Structure formats: C-alpha cells, structure tokens
Amino acid sequence: MTKPSPEPDQQVFNQHRNLLFSVAYRILGTAADAEDAVQDAWIKWSAADRAQVAEPKSYLTRIVSNVALERLRSTRYQRETYVGPWLPEPILTSSDTADSVTAAESVSMAMLVVLETLSPLERAVFVLKEVFGFSYAEIAAAVERSEAAVRQATHRAREHVQARRPRFSADKAQQRAVTERFFAAATGGDLNGLMELLSPDVTLWTDGGGKVRQAMRPVVGASTVATWFAAIGSVSYQGIEPADMSVELVEINGGLGLVFRGAGRVVATVTFGIDADGRITTIHNVANPDKLRAIADGAAHDVGTR
Known part of the structure; x- marks a missing residue:
C-alpha cells in the first residue's frame, strides 16, 4: 500500500522547516527551544487562513521569529542566574553549512556567544537582517515594531557585533x-x-x-x-x-x-x-x-x- 502524501499545507511548511529552525536557533542559541519554536509555528500555520498568505516563506519566518523572540525574553532571567558561564547548545551541522562562510560564521559558537550579549529585540533583528537578508518591512512585521525602531535596533546590534565578533575565520x-x-x-x-x-x-x-x-x-x-x-x-x-x-x-x-x-x-x-x-x-x-x-x-x- 502506498503511503498518502502530506497535505499541501504540510508540504509547504516542510519546505521551509530548515530555514525556520535556522532562524530560531540563531535567535535562541538552544536547539531544544528552537525545535519548540518551530513546532509552535506549525500549530499557528495550521490554524491560519492560508488562502490569505501570499508569501509562505515570509509568513512562516515572521511566525517563528515572533515565537522565538518571546521565548528568549522568557528565558532571559534563567540565563542571567545560570551557574557559571552560559554557552549556546552545540549542534551537529552538515557540510553544506560549512561550505557557506556566512552561514558557518553566523552559527559558530563564537558568534552565538556575541549574540547573547544583545537585547532580545536586537538579536532578532540582527539575525533576520544580517544573516538572512530580510527587508526592514518584513522584520518590522515579524517582531511587531515600526520600521524606524527596527532600523535603530539593527544599527545598534550591528555596531555591537562588529566590535566583538572574531576577526578571522579559519578555512x-x-x-x-x-x-x-x-x-x-x-x-x-x-x-x-x-x-x-x-x-x-x-x-x-x-x-x-x-x-x-x-x-x-x-x-x-x-x-x-x-x-x-x-x-x-x-x-x-x-x-x-x-x-x-x-x-x-x-x-x-x-x-x-x-x-x-x-x-x-x-x-x-x-x-x-x-x-x-x-x-x-x-x-x-x-x-x-x-x-x-x-x-x-x-x-x-x-x-x-x-
């Protein structure tokens, strides 16, 4: 017996699942929380009126970014009271990621440690703009802020990261x-x-x-x-x-x-x-x-x- 194919809405979601995890993981720094954010995004996607969604990729990214941002805010106190240094949760990555200098650097432990020093909003907008190249309008919709506020947060985050990021990436x-x-x-x-x-x-x-x-x-x-x-x-x-x-x-x-x-x-x-x-x-x-x-x-x- 042949296995029935997934519903179209699930197919669309699965097409962007890796992207959603990638966004959530860079915002949160933990794989478990990123997976939870992706699952929450699936629940919201399933309940949405998808006939009104013109760009599923942007829509899904907006959902998972907002979920990740809220989750980051809720875990902030736990990280501040953590016993000893708090480091990101390491993950195994594929060689495809390593072949992309931008992707590899942005997910490195060193970069995630730098991102940890940003405010939750600065971290989210930096990831969406500098790593994934979303427009200010798309980011504003994702984090529910004005474009002006997003531009200011991105500028602050960019300066902060540039002052602290590693100066060299070994091949x-x-x-x-x-x-x-x-x-x-x-x-x-x-x-x-x-x-x-x-x-x-x-x-x-x-x-x-x-x-x-x-x-x-x-x-x-x-x-x-x-x-x-x-x-x-x-x-x-x-x-x-x-x-x-x-x-x-x-x-x-x-x-x-x-x-x-x-x-x-x-x-x-x-x-x-x-x-x-x-x-x-x-x-x-x-x-x-x-x-x-x-x-x-x-x-x-x-x-x-x-």
Missing part, C-alpha cells in the same frame, strides 16, 4: 589541521605542543551548568589552558577513565570540533576559535548534559540561510 583545512594537532597534544599530555597551538591570551569557557564540575570563570592564558587540557590523557573525567573515553572529530556549529563520549553517553564538546596565524584564541567546552542532547541525537542540521 576548513586549517581548522582540521589545528584541531587534529590539539587533540594529539592533549591526549598525549604534550604541554609544549599545546603551548605552540595556543594564543598567549587564549580564553577557555566551560559550561557545566552546575550539574558537572567545570571552571566557574573563564580560564585565561596559554600556560593555564595548556595545563588544563594536558591532563586529558591521565585524569578521569566525570568518573570516566581516559581509557574508557572516546573522542571524535566532527562538524559542530559550522566548524570542526571534538565530541567526548564515555559510559554510553556524550560527556562534552570542545570547539575552537582560530586566528590568522593558526593559533587558538578561544575554546568553548560544553559539558552540561542538558545541552548535549542535540549532539547525542546524532542528527546533523542544515542551518543554511535559505
């Missing part, structure tokens, strides 16, 4: 080379090898969310960070011995990173920011188990800009 070959060298040095306890890879003022951010023991403040300086990672091959982590830990090189948030597994679960991800000289300037280490579900799920997301 894929350089990312792989640096990441592989880092992994070899760390697992081999090669302190000197790590020091050669790290920028003098490298900063390590660790997110355990109070559920896994991690540094409560950023760890700064090549010597301190190198010592931290040189212990990987000789010290147990979360009760897991090094011999029982596996590490995989995978694409995370548009760039290459490391996924650590042990005791039948994902225990941490590590991603890197690399400068023009091939040195690591920032490291983001996520170990909060609540933020590793998207990685454990194993599904790679297409978070392109179309």
Whole structure:
C-alpha cells in the first residue's frame, strides 16, 4: 500500500522547516527551544487562513521569529542566574553549512556567544537582517515594531557585533589541521605542543551548568589552558577513565570540533576559535548534559540561510 502524501499545507511548511529552525536557533542559541519554536509555528500555520498568505516563506519566518523572540525574553532571567558561564547548545551541522562562510560564521559558537550579549529585540533583528537578508518591512512585521525602531535596533546590534565578533575565520583545512594537532597534544599530555597551538591570551569557557564540575570563570592564558587540557590523557573525567573515553572529530556549529563520549553517553564538546596565524584564541567546552542532547541525537542540521 502506498503511503498518502502530506497535505499541501504540510508540504509547504516542510519546505521551509530548515530555514525556520535556522532562524530560531540563531535567535535562541538552544536547539531544544528552537525545535519548540518551530513546532509552535506549525500549530499557528495550521490554524491560519492560508488562502490569505501570499508569501509562505515570509509568513512562516515572521511566525517563528515572533515565537522565538518571546521565548528568549522568557528565558532571559534563567540565563542571567545560570551557574557559571552560559554557552549556546552545540549542534551537529552538515557540510553544506560549512561550505557557506556566512552561514558557518553566523552559527559558530563564537558568534552565538556575541549574540547573547544583545537585547532580545536586537538579536532578532540582527539575525533576520544580517544573516538572512530580510527587508526592514518584513522584520518590522515579524517582531511587531515600526520600521524606524527596527532600523535603530539593527544599527545598534550591528555596531555591537562588529566590535566583538572574531576577526578571522579559519578555512576548513586549517581548522582540521589545528584541531587534529590539539587533540594529539592533549591526549598525549604534550604541554609544549599545546603551548605552540595556543594564543598567549587564549580564553577557555566551560559550561557545566552546575550539574558537572567545570571552571566557574573563564580560564585565561596559554600556560593555564595548556595545563588544563594536558591532563586529558591521565585524569578521569566525570568518573570516566581516559581509557574508557572516546573522542571524535566532527562538524559542530559550522566548524570542526571534538565530541567526548564515555559510559554510553556524550560527556562534552570542545570547539575552537582560530586566528590568522593558526593559533587558538578561544575554546568553548560544553559539558552540561542538558545541552548535549542535540549532539547525542546524532542528527546533523542544515542551518543554511535559505
């Protein structure tokens, strides 16, 4: 028996589902909340008078943006009172995303950390304008503000991001080379090898969310960070011995990173920011188990800009 095809309205929604997740994830920084926003958008789309919708893509983007914006506002306090540094929820991404420089940078852990410093409105309008290229009129409808207010918010956000965004994006070959060298040095306890890879003022951010023991403040300086990672091959982590830990090189948030597994679960991800000289300037280490579900799920997301 042949399976009945989806209803036309579901087909239209499914055509834009990746885009909707891409928008929501960049606004929210968490995969779980982004998926919830997409589901809410589906419910609203199902109840809408679709005969009056001339441009489904713009209409659906408006819905999911508004839902994500409201959700971000409601979670703001939780993030401000978070135990230790709050980092975005890492996701596996597809090579198509990595092939687009704009898409890869805009979904990188480093960029999402910068976006976290914006107000909810600034973050939403920046994502819609600078990443997805929507018009001010479309954004104004999405966030329910005047075009003038949207222009002002976009200008503030753009200046803020430009002052804080990474100055250099390593290409894929350089990312792989640096990441592989880092992994070899760390697992081999090669302190000197790590020091050669790290920028003098490298900063390590660790997110355990109070559920896994991690540094409560950023760890700064090549010597301190190198010592931290040189212990990987000789010290147990979360009760897991090094011999029982596996590490995989995978694409995370548009760039290459490391996924650590042990005791039948994902225990941490590590991603890197690399400068023009091939040195690591920032490291983001996520170990909060609540933020590793998207990685454990194993599904790679297409978070392109179309």
